[in-house]
Amino acid sequence: QVQVMESGGGLVQPGGSLNLSCVVSENILNFYHMAWYRQRPGKERDLLASIPRIGATHSVEGRFTVSRDTAKNTIHLHMTNLKPEDTAVYFCNAEDVGRDYWGQGTQVTVSS
Numbered sequence: 815q816v817q818v819m820e821s822g823g824g825l826v827q828p829g830g831s832l833n834l835s836c837v838v839s840e841n842i843l844n845f846y847h848m849a850w851y852r853q854r855p856g857k858e859r860d861l862l863a864s865i866p867r868i869g870a871t872h873s874v875e876g877r878f879t880v881s882r883d884t885a886k887n888t889i890h891l892h893m894t895n896l897k898p899e900d901t902a903v904y905f906c907n908a909e910d911v912g913r914d915y916w917g918q919g920t921q922v923t924v925s926s
Contacts, residue, residue, distance in 0.1 A: 816840050816915045820906045823920030826896055834891040834920060836906030842887045843867055845910045850880060850891045852902040853919075859905065865889060896924045 817839035826832050834850070842848060849864040863873040863880035871880050877896075882889040889906065903919040 816908065816913070818906050818908055818915045818917035820904060820917040820920040823904060823922045825923045825925065827926050828897055828924055830896050830924070831892070831894045832896060832922060834893070834904055834906075834922075836889045836891075836917060838887045838889075838906075838908050838915075840887065840908075841884075842882060842889065842908065843884060845908045845913075847907075847909045848882070848889050849907045849909070850878075850889075851905045851907060852900075852922075853905065854899075854902040857902075862904075863891060893922075896922075898924050900924050 820836050822834040846867050850862045851859045852862055853859040863878055865871045865880045877894050879892045901924050903921050905919045906917045908915045
């Protein structure tokens, strides 16, 4: 069973930055697509940023950047200028044909 584990969440003040990490127990290049999602309280899970095995990364939020470290089987989400509305549980997803894995999520709280 593939393990996906997020880390790096916490409490941050508005305007601050945070770097989330997602470690996968398998070579991340085995997956055609990896992504970050978030779920705000009472809301659906939304796609934030994606990084395909081949091709350019994509982010729906200009303040957030996704990157990967293949040597460590890790993807990152670097978030800047955080706002209270960014408060959510952030999830990592690893997807391939017939396979779809999620982590347990990491809580990010933006508050003064």
